[in-house]
Amino acid sequence: MSDTLRTVTVERVGSGRYVAVNSRGGRIEFGSGDGDGFTPVELLLAAIGGCTAIDADVATTRHTEPLRFEVAVQGDKVNDEEGSRMENLSATFHVAFPEGEEGDKARAILPRAVKLSHDRLCTVSRTVERGTPVRSSVAESADSVG
Incomplete structure (x- = not known):
């Protein structure tokens, strides 16, 4: 492997x-x-939010621990002639840091960290945005009942 x-x-x-x-x-x-x-769709939303949250958390907590750190992820599930899919995906950060110099540094870093995660680091959202193909297949199995 x-x-x-x-x-x-x-x-x-x-x-x-x-x-x-x-x-x-x-x-x-x-x-x-x-x-x-x-549901699988909720896991997809969690993966998008979790991936970028980890990136932002690592960057900001070098300075201080947040008082609040939540990422609200949402999207519209669509079923039409093209099939089922998610559209209008968004991840909104709700983060608060303590007052003071270290909190100010973390607040200043947060927007850049979120942007860097979106643009380069978050494998999940970058894969979704690129539209990477998924292959599905059925393996032959000796366990088949016939």
């Missing part, structure tokens, strides 16, 4: 319920939206 390859496995754990498992053993449960669990 290369150092750049990233993988997750999605396992069905029940009707409309799934778990994504990463190579380090981390697990995220999600589903079709029948319960309170995240």
